[in-house]
Amino acid sequence: MFPRLVLAATLPILMIVLAACGDDEPPVDVQATLVAVVQATVEAQVTPTAEPAPQPRVTRTSADIRADNALIAEVSVSLDRPARVYVEYENAEAGTFRTRTTESEATEHTVPVVRLKPSTTYSYKAFAIDIDGEVSKGVGGSFTTGALPEALARMELTVTGRPTGLVLFDLEDNPDSYYVALDEDSVVVWYYLHVPTLPEMPVSARTVRQKPNFNLVFLEGGPLGRRFNCCLNEITPLGEFVRRLAANPIDKSVNRDFLILSDTEVVYLAHEAITIDDTKNGGGPETEVLVDSIRIWDQTNNTTREVWNALDHFSLDQRVRWNADRQPIAWQRANSLAMGVRGNYIVSLANWNQVISISPDGGSIEWQLGGPDTDYFFESSADRFYGQHTASELRNGSILVYDNGNGRPEEEGGQYTRAIELALNTYDLGAIKVWEYRHTPDLYASGRGGAFRMKNGNTIINTESYTSDPPRVIAEVDGDGNEVWKAEVRSPTMRNSFRAYSYESILGEQRLP
Numbered sequence: 001m002f003p004r005l006v007l008a009a010t011l012p013i014l015m016i017v018l019a020a021c022g023d024d025e026p027p028v029d030v031q032a033t034l035v036a037v038v039q040a041t042v043e044a045q046v047t048p049t050a051e052p053a054p055q056p057r058v059t060r061t062s063a064d065i066r067a068d069n070a071l072i073a074e075v076s077v078s079l080d081r082p083a084r085v086y087v088e089y090e091n092a093e094a095g096t097f098r099t100r101t102t103e104s105e106a107t108e109h110t111v112p113v114v115r116l117k118p119s120t121t122y123s124y125k126a127f128a129i130d131i132d133g134e135v136s137k138g139v140g141g142s143f144t145t146g147a148l149p150e151a152l153a154r155m156e157l158t159v160t161g162r163p164t165g166l167v168l169f170d171l172e173d174n175p176d177s178y179y180v181a182l183d184e185d186s187v188v189v190w191y192y193l194h195v196p197t198l199p200e201m202p203v204s205a206r207t208v209r210q211k212p213n214f215n216l217v218f219l220e221g222g223p224l225g226r227r228f229n230c231c232l233n234e235i236t237p238l239g240e241f242v243r244r245l246a247a248n249p250i251d252k253s254v255n256r257d258f259l260i261l262s263d264t265e266v267v268y269l270a271h272e273a274i275t276i277d278d279t280k281n282g283g284g285p286e287t288e289v290l291v292d293s294i295r296i297w298d299q300t301n302n303t304t305r306e307v308w309n310a311l312d313h314f315s316l317d318q319r320v321r322w323n324a325d326r327q328p329i330a331w332q333r334a335n336s337l338a339m340g341v342r343g344n345y346i347v348s349l350a351n352w353n354q355v356i357s358i359s360p361d362g363g364s365i366e367w368q369l370g371g372p373d374t375d376y377f378f379e380s381s382a383d384r385f386y387g388q389h390t391a392s393e394l395r396n397g398s399i400l401v402y403d404n405g406n407g408r409p410e411e412e413g414g415q416y417t418r419a420i421e422l423a424l425n426t427y428d429l430g431a432i433k434v435w436e437y438r439h440t441p442d443l444y445a446s447g448r449g450g451a452f453r454m455k456n457g458n459t460i461i462n463t464e465s466y467t468s469d470p471p472r473v474i475a476e477v478d479g480d481g482n483e484v485w486k487a488e489v490r491s492p493t494m495r496n497s498f499r500a501y502s503y504e505s506i507l508g509e510q511r512l513p
Contacts, residue, residue, distance in 0.1 A: 056083035056128040057136055063113075063124060063143040070146030071190055072238060073113040077126040080107070087111045088138070088512070089124040094183075100508040101129060112238055114506045115166075115181075115189045118148045151176055152188055154491055159186040161485035163476050164456055166190075169500035170205050170218075174493045177205035179218065181506060186487055190506050192239050194220065197230055197246075206498045209260045214507050215242060217266060219254055229254050232268065232297065237507045245297055251304045252295065257337040266297040267307070269337050269347070273328040276316060288328035289316065294337070294345060294362065308345065308362035310334075320372060321351040321407075336450070338392035346399070348391040353384070353407070355391040355399060369399060369424070369431060376424055376431040382412050383433040385420060390450035390499070398423045398434060402451040402461070405444060416442040419451035419461050419477070437461060437477045443468045450499040458484060462500035474500045 060078040075087050082105040090096035094117050102109055109126075116122065122145070125138030147153065151173040166189070167182045181190035194205040197220060206229075208218040215236055221229040232254050234242040247253040251270070258268035271290045278287040294308040310332060323329060333351040340346050343360035354371030358364070367375045370385055378384055387406025394400055399422045405415050421435035437451075443465045451461045454476070462474045470488035478484050489497070 053130070054081070055130050055134055055136055056081045058085070058126050058128050058139040061124075061126045061139050061141060063141060065143060065146055066238070069191070069239060070148065071114070071116045071118060071188070073116065073122075073124075073143050073145070075111045075113055075124060075126060075140075077109040077111060077128075078107065079109075079128050082107050083128040083130055083136075085109045085111060085126055085128050087113060087124055087126050087140075089113055089122045091117070091120055091122045093117075094120065094122070094185075096512040097509050098512055112507060113509075114237060115183065115509050116145045117183070117185075117187050117189055118145055120145050148188055149178075149191070149193065151491075151493065152178065152180065152191060154493065155188075156490040157182075157186055158470070158488040158490075159486070161476075161483060162186075163485040164454065164458060164502065166503045166506065167460065167474060167476075167487075167500055168208065168210075168503055169462060169474060170208060170498050171491075172204050172495040172497060173491060174495050179205060179208055179216070181503075182487070186485075190237070192216075192235065194218075196220070197233075197244070204496060204498075207257050208499075208501070209258065210501075210503055211260050211263055213263050214505070215263075217258070217260065219256070219258065229256075232258065232266065234299075243299060243302070245302075245304070251297075252293065255292065256335045259337055259339055261296070264299045266299065267337070267345075268295055268297060269293075269334050270295045270306075271334070278324075281317065283324055287324065289331050290328045290333075292332055292334040292347075292349075294347075294358070308358050313365050318372060320353065336390045336392075338390075340393040341395060341397065344393070346391055346393050348388055348401070350387050350389065350404075350406075353386050353388065355385075355388070355401060357393070367424075369422070376429050378431050380433065383420065383422065383431065384408075384412060387447070389448070390452065392453065394421070394453055396423075399431075400451060400453055400459070402449055404446060404449065406446050415444050415446075417445045417449065417463055417465075419459060435479070435481065437475070437481050439463065439473060439475070441468075443473060448496065448498055452501060454502045460500055460502045462497070464497050472497055476502070 057080045059080050063073050063075045066072045077085050084102045084105055086101040087099045099111055123142045125140035127138045128136040162184050171178045171180055177194045179192045183189045204221045206219040206221055215234055217234045220231045220233055232245040252272045255269040255271040258266055261267055270293045273288045274291055275286050277285045279285055292310045295304045295306050297304045332349040334347050335350045336348040338346040345358040347356050352371040355369045357366040359366055369376050385401050385403035386408040387404040388401050390402040392400050401420050403418050403420050405417050418438040422431045423434045443463045445463045445465050448464045449462055451459055453459050457479055459477045464472050472489040475486040476484045
């Protein structure tokens with residue numbers, strides 16, 4: 001049955017049509033005519049336009065500095081209807097930044113603000129975004145950050161140049177361990193004070209890596225002794241604890257380095273002490289030896305699995321440095337892990353002065369560079385590396401090595417530290433130096449430090465020296481070996497420091513023009 005209004009509108013038209021039909025005219029299909037008229041009438045009617053939803057509006061904001069961190073602010077935002085929000089904040093000297101947009105719609109938001117200079121006043125505005133991406137008028141105020149903790153306030157930086165992005169590094173200050181981020185002005189803009197898992201035991205916060213979701217995973221050493229580490233810990237950039245992988249007989253002890261595979265997978269170097277009868281080599285019948293392996297931590301179910309074990313590929317009779325007086329004995333001393341261009345694993349074996357490539361499935365050793373049974377010869381003996389850290393395969397196939405120089409013979413230059421890039425010629429199996437950075441004057445880092453190639457082609461290098469002044473140098477170096485930026489780090493209470501990294505942001509914040 002037709003709606004009453006439509007039928008009323010069509011009746012006059014139908015009567016006209018019927019009146020026009022005489023006895024001499026062909027018969028008219030009244031039903032078809034009526035349907036056509038009704039359809040035309042309905043199509044002619046104008047559908048009322050729905051009123052657009054009002055744009056969300058920011059009704060109130062406030063900002064507070066977190067009690068546990070002087071460089072993190074939290075902006076509270078109230079809206080008159082649910083929407084997503086972001087905050088822009090600025091200081092005339094620091095610049096203007098924008099936070100990430102919140103993931104979900106709500107009427108109440110708390111937006112963390114990071115990358116802030118100490119004892120500095122910032123103005124801010126909060127903005128709401130509707131479903132169509134329209135941005136509301138900004139409403140805001142101001143806040144002032146606090147002073148740095150005493151340990152960081154007494155850290156002295158002697159700086160030349162400007163770094164590209166943020167520089168993140170660890171700092172062991174008696175008795176505490178920090179992670180610290182410097183901005184382009186070489187000012188501390190973020191820090192994290194690590195609270196030991198076992199409060200009664202001293203610890204050191206070592207390798208740290210950033211996840212795609214900006215959480216930080218770091219290695220905590222200390223409680224189980226110098227040859228063992230406690231845990232892999234994950235925190236948010238706000239310093240909030242997320243999860244932990246503790247050393248145990250199944251998952252082993254995390255050893256110096258690891259990589260982030262995804263937001264839920266971490267691949268790490270591990271080691272465990274095994275007992276062997278070493279009498280045939282002049283050792284004891286119960287000699288403890290550290291054996292290296294590679295494991296993957298699946299954080300979705302908090303389990304690990306082994307993908308490679310040194311005992312499957314090397315004999316314990318093969319030795320370079322074997323300090324039997326200090327047990328458990330560090331056999332190969334794997335100290336860095338990197339992912340190669342084909343998904344292969346690049347591992348540094350410091351005690352063997354060797355870098356190896358392991359197949360992606362962990363089933364074979366693809367090649368050995370340096371040390372015993374090397375597959376590549378060095379065009380110049382001066383290009384050999386000793387006691388190295390942080391070996392990685394670059395996109396061009398070259399190998400970047402932080403060459404500590406520990407044990408380098410006098411005829412090859414003696415003990416000094418550098419970063420060196422070696423091109424591997426697979427045709428004649430030659431290793432050729434194509435790039436090098438060597439600090440002037442020479443520095444010597446006997447057991448720590450690292451070199452990482454950045455996205456822009458520069459290299460971030462950190463050197464910790466127990467015998468030189470300054471005791472610590474972090475530098476960004478270009479493709480010609482020139483220092484783009486350098487910071488000499490001094491502190492009367494600084495104990496140790498492990499590595500430095502270059503990152504673009506702390507929590508996804510963006511610098512605005």
